[in-house]
Amino acid sequence: MGAEAEERPHGAAVVADGFGLKGPRGWAFREVSFRAGPGALVAIEGPSGSGRTCLLLALTGRMKAKEGTAEIGGLRLPKKMAAVRRISALGHVPGVSELDPAFTVAEHLGERALLQRRFDGSVRTFLRRPSERRASARARIDEAVAAAGLDLAALPKGERTSVRDLERLEALRLSIALALIGRPRLLAVDDTDLKLSDADRAEAWALLRSVADSGTTVLAVCSEAPEGALRITTLDATTAAAPDTDTDTDKAPDTAPGTEARTDGEAEADTEARTEADTATADDTADADTNKASKADKAQVPAKADKAEVPAKADKADSDLTEDTTEEGAADALAETGRA
Incomplete structure (x- = not known):
């Protein structure tokens, strides 16, 4: 038993x-x-x-x-x-x-x-x-x-x-x-x-x-x-981990020291304002550059015209020289042919 x-x-x-x-x-x-x-x-x-x-x-x-x-x-x-x-x-x-x-x-x-x-x-x-x-x-x-x-x-x-x-x-x-x-x-x-x-x-x-x-x-x-x-x-x-995650987020927000925590709406408004400001600045800069370029073009018109005449004369001289050189070369070639 x-x-x-x-x-x-x-x-x-x-x-x-x-x-x-x-x-x-x-x-x-x-x-x-x-x-x-x-x-x-x-x-x-x-x-x-x-x-x-x-x-x-x-x-x-x-x-x-x-x-x-x-x-x-x-x-x-x-x-x-x-x-x-x-x-x-x-x-x-x-x-x-x-x-x-x-x-x-x-x-x-x-x-x-x-x-x-x-x-x-x-x-x-x-x-x-x-x-x-x-x-x-x-x-x-x-x-x-x-x-x-x-x-x-x-x-x-x-x-x-x-x-x-x-x-x-x-x-x-x-x-x-x-x-x-x-x-x-x-x-x-x-x-x-x-x-x-x-x-x-x-x-x-x-x-x-x-x-x-x-x-x-x-x-x-x-x-x-x-x-x-x-x-x-x-x-x-x-x-089980969800409450811990929320608590940690409240205790330690994901922001760097000295920065301001903002909502999504404020961030979007800030982004749009910055975009408009950048666009306006870019347009002003472009207008200023255009005005400067126009003044410079007006001041340089005569100089450009003078400079344009010089290449034209040089091209004409080169053309005459080329024609002369071509006639002399042809004559020399006939002479060499006759000798041969």
Whole structure:
């Protein structure tokens, strides 16, 4: 009786105080504080991109928080992350603990039981006979499958059904069954109500509530928390940062020292006034230059006329010289031809 009582799952209390995680792109979540007793159903609710999955992974010891503290079953985070991982298990978490679509249901269950015995089993487990170890593994599998509500006989090919042939709710049940094989004190499930109909969503929450009632604390990420669950709401990072941005703008306006902050209407009026002033100045300058050029042209008319006569006489002289040179060259050419 004592050994069986020790093997039964007992939930881990979850306490978060100012819990926050910061990544390369900023804060994933911040200032999360709540308390959940053993065997509680905690629904992490919020829009996509609001840090729901990061909070789930941080509370199970998979991601290291940057501020605040949390305790899982008396184990303090982030100092005891490895110990928290040993008492917690992940159900469906995209990119972290996904099902292999090529594996069958039986292959998934057998692999998880083997890994559980290999890495989490006690020394006494390895001293048992092979038949006893197989019987113990089969008992764990049957227990987890029953707790997850997965009916193997109702599947298209029974245990030989591939994961790719499972419905969304059936795949969720299989993921939870795999997590429950290790009899964790804390179960974490991501995207609980994703792509589920209203009826399937109700069945999924009924399943998680039954797991919590059996003694295992459940953390479930969802878009809308069900009634009766402890609701933890995460905010979108852009929405949370909006008030800070406005406050910073009021405290430190984007103006240089000594300059005057103006509205858009005043700036446009000032621009138009400057444009008109520049246009008027340009017109006055152009008129002044025109008047100066006219006076200069009138004063230089005689000089230009005198200068124009000189090139004309020079051109006439050059023309006469060219004609003379041409006649002399022609005569010389005839003379040379006659000599030849």
